[in-house]
Amino acid sequence: MASAGIIDDYVAELGRSLKGPRRPKLDLVTEARDSLFDTAEALEDGGLDRAEAELAAVEEFGPIGEIAPGYQEELSISAGRRLAALLFVSVPLTALMWSVIWQVFPTDPVDYATRPGWFVPVARSVDILQMLTGVLGAAALLALGRGLRRVRRPRLVTRGLAVFVWAMLPVMLTLCGALMYGSHGPAGLSEYPPGVGLALVSYGLMLAQLYGAARCLSITRRRPLTV
Incomplete structure (x- = not known):
């Protein structure tokens, strides 16, 4: 050629x-x-x-001005699928890992009994938010896959999912930080070594989610295309 x-x-x-x-x-x-x-x-x-x-x-x-938008739509779908798959897998996995580690390495019963009254409602809120995030990830993955024929504007699905991640993760960080404080006091995870490694993994997954969401927001932002 x-x-x-x-x-x-x-x-x-x-x-x-x-x-x-x-x-x-x-x-x-x-x-x-x-x-x-x-x-x-x-x-x-x-x-x-x-x-x-x-x-x-x-x-x-x-002309590129006529061709590029269609290609850009395909790329927004691809980016949305990646973020949706990450949420669908990582959020339930994170919840499962913390559940297992609390069972395998339980905290002192005395510490549990002295936890503040807000601890249980906050823990339940975290569980609900994690479940909601996983469900939304699954729904977006379905919408950007088999459901594409019924979705008129898949770009908005990708963008909406990214906005949700950026809005939700700071809330999750705050709630999880409160749980750590309520469990171990000002010392935090330093008095619970098994949680240190898992916390690093959890924060790493959160950063990956934030990065993926930022990419989706950038990809789906309306901007003039080269003509």
Whole structure:
């Protein structure tokens, strides 16, 4: 396959116009490039010279301003699926890990008896929020998968999920911090070594969720596309 200046320039400009996960973006741009080359080669076989064939293929493919929004929608769907899958897996997993560690390494019964009255309601609130987050992740994963035919604006599903994560995680951090304080006092996890490693894992997953949500917000933000 011969190198092509016009097609390569077009594809490079298309790639610059798009924002999204690296691998899906590369796949979309590569697919567009291959399609353009196939069209150009067919036109060249029909009698056009290479430059004319490439120019005709690009014109037939369409202006970037018209093509890019469709590709960007695909990337927003891909990013939303990734965030939804992360929530669907990581949030229930985190809840399960903490439940197990409390059972395997129980705290002092005396400490449990002296916990403040707000401890149980806050713990239940954390459980409810974790369940809600996992359910929303599953719903978004379904909507951006098999449910795409019924979803008119999947970009808003991705963006809404990202906004939810940014709004919910600070609340979760506050509630979980309160539970740690209520369980172990000002010393926090320092008096409960089994929880230190799990806390690091939990915070790492939260950071991953925040990063994924930030990416989704950036990808779904309305902005002018290169024409």
